[in-house]
Amino acid sequence: MRQKIYKYSLFLVALVGLVSCERKAPPTQQWVLEKTIELPGVNPIGIGVFEEQFWLSDGDHNRLVALDATGLFTDSITGLDRPMHIDATAAGLWVPQYGSDTIAQFKLPSKSPLPLILKDSLDAPASISVFEQERAIADFYNHRILYFNGKDWISIGSEGKEAGQFYYPTDVQVTPQYIWVADAYNNRIQLFDKQGDFVRIIGADQKMNAATGLFISENQVFVTDFENHRLLVFFKDGQLAQVIEAGLEKPIDAIIHEEKLYVIDYKKQQMNRYYFDN
Amino acid sequence: MKTIVLFFSLLVLGSTVAFAQKNMDVFEVQVDGLGCPFCAYGLEKKFKEFKGIKDVKIDIETGDFSFQYPAEKSLSLTAVVQQVEKAGYTPMKTLIKRANGLVETDAPLEAVDQNVAGLVAEKMFVAGNCEMCEARILKATSRLQGVSEAAWDSKTKILDISFDANVLDRQSISKAIAAAGHDTKDHKASGDTYDGLPMCCKYERIEE
Numbered sequence: 001m002r003q004k005i006y007k008y009s010l011f012l013v014a015l016v017g018l019v020s021c022e023r024k025a026p027p028t029q030q031w032v033l034e035k036t037i038e039l040p041g042v043n044p045i046g047i048g049v050f051e052e053q054f055w056l057s058d059g060d061h062n063r064l065v066a067l068d069a070t071g072l073f074t075d076s077i078t079g080l081d082r083p084m085h086i087d088a089t090a091a092g093l094w095v096p097q098y099g100s101d102t103i104a105q106f107k108l109p110s111k112s113p114l115p116l117i118l119k120d121s122l123d124a125p126a127s128i129s130v131f132e133q134e135r136a137i138a139d140f141y142n143h144r145i146l147y148f149n150g151k152d153w154i155s156i157g158s159e160g161k162e163a164g165q166f167y168y169p170t171d172v173q174v175t176p177q178y179i180w181v182a183d184a185y186n187n188r189i190q191l192f193d194k195q196g197d198f199v200r201i202i203g204a205d206q207k208m209n210a211a212t213g214l215f216i217s218e219n220q221v222f223v224t225d226f227e228n229h230r231l232l233v234f235f236k237d238g239q240l241a242q243v244i245e246a247g248l249e250k251p252i253d254a255i256i257h258e259e260k261l262y263v264i265d266y267k268k269q270q271m272n273r274y275y276f277d278n
Numbered sequence: 279m280k281t282i283v284l285f286f287s288l289l290v291l292g293s294t295v296a297f298a299q300k301n302m303d304v305f306e307v308q309v310d311g312l313g314c315p316f317c318a319y320g321l322e323k324k325f326k327e328f329k330g331i332k333d334v335k336i337d338i339e340t341g342d343f344s345f346q347y348p349a350e351k352s353l354s355l356t357a358v359v360q361q362v363e364k365a366g367y368t369p370m371k372t373l374i375k376r377a378n379g380l381v382e383t384d385a386p387l388e389a390v391d392q393n394v395a396g397l398v399a400e401k402m403f404v405a406g407n408c409e410m411c412e413a414r415i416l417k418a419t420s421r422l423q424g425v426s427e428a429a430w431d432s433k434t435k436i437l438d439i440s441f442d443a444n445v446l447d448r449q450s451i452s453k454a455i456a457a458a459g460h461d462t463k464d465h466k467a468s469g470d471t472y473d474g475l476p477m478c479c480k481y482e483r484i485e486e
């Protein structure tokens with residue numbers, strides 16, 4: 001009888017141990033803070049990488065600044081009007097100017113802006129994304145995304161809280177399949193297909209407080225939760241993968257470059273670099 | 279000859295500029311809570327659209343906001359404060375240099391002496407989101423006669439306030455904060471006032 005009880009107890013202990021192990025199973029892959037790069041005098045808003053240089057928009061000081069991977073300032077473009085979330089392609093830098101309702105392109109090393117001609121008028125463009133021949137602009141005060149599919153411009157969304165509507169969109173990214181939007185003051189991410197049809201909402205359950213910036217990688221979605229001092233990482237199906245808080249006060253944009261995650265902080269004047277720990 | 283023409287052209291241009299500046303009132307407003315660039319730049323942009331306004335400048339770091347406005351329109355200090363508030367900023371101090379040389383300014387109420395007999399300290403839940411909210415909430419309390427100290431935490435949403443209970447009570451404080459646009463447990467901001475808040479300040483409203 002004692003032996004039976006002993007065996008039964010052992011079985012129970014093993015079972016409890018197994019269950020608790022399953023519950024405690026930690027996430028195996030995480031982004032880990034590796035380095036903080038100080039950006040004295042720069043309040044970064046947007047980030048792009050052009051020819052191994054990080055280009056940051058410094059809206060407070062109406063300029064772009066460039067730095068290398070060590071954080072050494074190497075170049076700048078001045079005389080802009082509140083530059084916001086920029087994009088960088090092989091053709092150069094694309095800069096939305098919030099204050100002048102224009103998009104400027106810089107074919108570096110030339111610093112003469114080439115205007116992007118639009119038939120429609122913008123009201124505070126907060127972001128531009130360029131993907132091959134496609135363009136998308138977050139048109140902040142008009143609560144919409146203007147999207148160019150290589151042939152025509154279409155307007156996506158309107159002011160509101162429903163699915164497919166926006167409340168001050170601040171960032172946009174075009175990927176091969178979708179258009180992703182940081183629907184900042186609805187505190188969520190929305191994605192659309194290339195016809196402009198609503199597909200899915202991400203992050204609505206995370207109680208974000210101003211989803212100001214986003215970056216889409218091959219497998220993940222990175223969202224800056226500006227007023228909550230954190231960066232949320234989602235899988236593309238919307239499942240939360242990680243919450244990054246270390247070192248962040250007012251994170252505003254992110255990018256992946258050479259397998260490292262870079263997050264810029266508007267208030268702390270910093271760029272944090274994270275590595276992916278397997 | 280060319281030199282003479284250039285000289286007179288510059289003279290005329292200089293006179294025109296001086297005349298134009300003489301007919302403009304200069305407004306300098308110290309604003310608080312410019313934590314969100316999307317709001318701050320947007321408000322600056324909206325101000326630029328006012329008819330007749332010139333030289334709109336805002337330094338996000340210092341909160342120095344300035345502009346010029348035609349003197350003939352006699353824009354009053356109260357109207358400026360209201361306009362700035364309507365635009366979402368929280369003006370802490372306003373100075374007007376009139377084109378005729380007069381200077382106008384507003385002075386904040388003097389804080390209550392810390393040693394006053396009826397001083398009480400209370401905590402109050404106040405809904406809000408950000409630094410702009412914080413500035414607005416604290417401005418609303420600073421306008422009340424009898425307030426000694428106030429601090430609001432955007433994470434906990436708790437307002438710590440000390441005041442002279444002989445001249446002020448909790449309900450009056452709550453009402454003043456709600457009038458500025460922020461819900462408390464006792465008083466709700468009106469729909470219009472809430473709708474007028476900048477987008478970053480649109481907090482989750484307190485349910486009945």
